[in-house]
Amino acid sequence: MIFEKQTHSIKHVAIIMDGNGRWANLRSHPRVWGHVRGSGVVADIVEEADNLGINALTMYAFSTENWSRPHTEVKVLFNLLHKFLKRERCRILKNNIRFKIMGDISNLPAQTKNLISELEIESQYNTGLKLTFAFGYGGRSEITQAFNKFVRSNPGQEITEEDIAKNLMIPDLGDVDLLIRTGGDHRVSNFLLWQIAYAEFYFTETKWPDFSTEEFRNILECVSKRERRFGSLNPACDFKTNVEQARTNNILLRG
Ligand code: FPP
Numbered sequence: 001m002i003f004e005k006q007t008h009s010i011k012h013v014a015i016i017m018d019g020n021g022r023w024a025n026l027r028s029h030p031r032v033w034g035h036v037r038g039s040g041v042v043a044d045i046v047e048e049a050d051n052l053g054i055n056a057l058t059m060y061a062f063s064t065e066n067w068s069r070p071h072t073e074v075k076v077l078f079n080l081l082h083k084f085l086k087r088e089r090c091r092i093l094k095n096n097i098r099f100k101i102m103g104d105i106s107n108l109p110a111q112t113k114n115l116i117s118e119l120e121i122e123s124q125y126n127t128g129l130k131l132t133f134a135f136g137y138g139g140r141s142e143i144t145q146a147f148n149k150f151v152r153s154n155p156g157q158e159i160t161e162e163d164i165a166k167n168l169m170i171p172d173l174g175d176v177d178l179l180i181r182t183g184g185d186h187r188v189s190n191f192l193l194w195q196i197a198y199a200e201f202y203f204t205e206t207k208w209p210d211f212s213t214e215e216f217r218n219i220l221e222c223v224s225k226r227e228r229r230f231g232s233l234n235p236a237c238d239f240k241t242n243v244e245q246a247r248t249n250n251i252l253l254r255g
Pocket of ligand 1: 017023036038039061062081133183
């Protein structure tokens with residue numbers, strides 16, 4: 001094990017858990033079987049992220065576009081969320097994890113909404129991993145809502161990037177450092193559009209039900225070695241930059 005707790009700069013990890021349906025179909029099972037198996041993987045990855053000292057883990061469990069799936073599949077996904085909350089509640093609280101849902105959950109069954117709000121309230125002051133499920137979530141909708149929220153309370157005022165960031169669904173999640181997508185597709189699919197501006201991306205062929213804590217660690221280790229410059233230059237280039245700057249000044253002075 002090389003990737004160690006606290007020795008990395010990856011604070012916020014976002015995951016698009018894709019490939020459940022194909023995983024099941026390849027095994028001649030109905031698509032929903034992939035979701036069932038995939039929901040078991042969620043708890044393992046949460047535990048691993050917590051062990052590794054990641055600050056925030058945001059998982060895409062149901063997008064606004066997923067509403068167009070067959071009713072039975074949508075029902076299974078609701079059910080899996082419900083079961084996850086019941087099964088993992090104690091562990092979440094014991095491990096000092098703060099749990100939140102981001103997205104529109106108004107169409108969820110009342111019992112599931114109750115479980116969600118209970119756990120959100122019980123865990124609200126927890127200081128460990130910030131675990132967020134994006135459910136009924138869409139990135140464009142989040143940005144639009146943030147914009148409208150600001151405009152309502154500040155009519156006529158010009159909006160800044162800070163204003164948008166402050167009015168997102170869960171402002172304290174901050175920017176995403178690493179976005180992982182399983183299932184082999186190379187898309188963002190309307191996930192955390194604002195927060196991924198400077199994220200590192202990692203796409204794996206592994207379908208979500210086969211995703212393991214070992215692969216998760218390997219990805220973190222691999223990505224933590226990448227050089228992130230946030231549009232600037234590597235400090236190691238400073239000397240080169242200074243020499244270049246002097247040459248540029250000379251050129252400018254000489255006209
Ligand atoms: C994408 O796979 C996955 C989803 C639409 C849902 C992800 C949900 C889970 C992993 C289970 C939910 C569990 C909890 C605890 C909330 P897909 O069906 O689009 O796969 P495909 O690309 O192979 O069709």
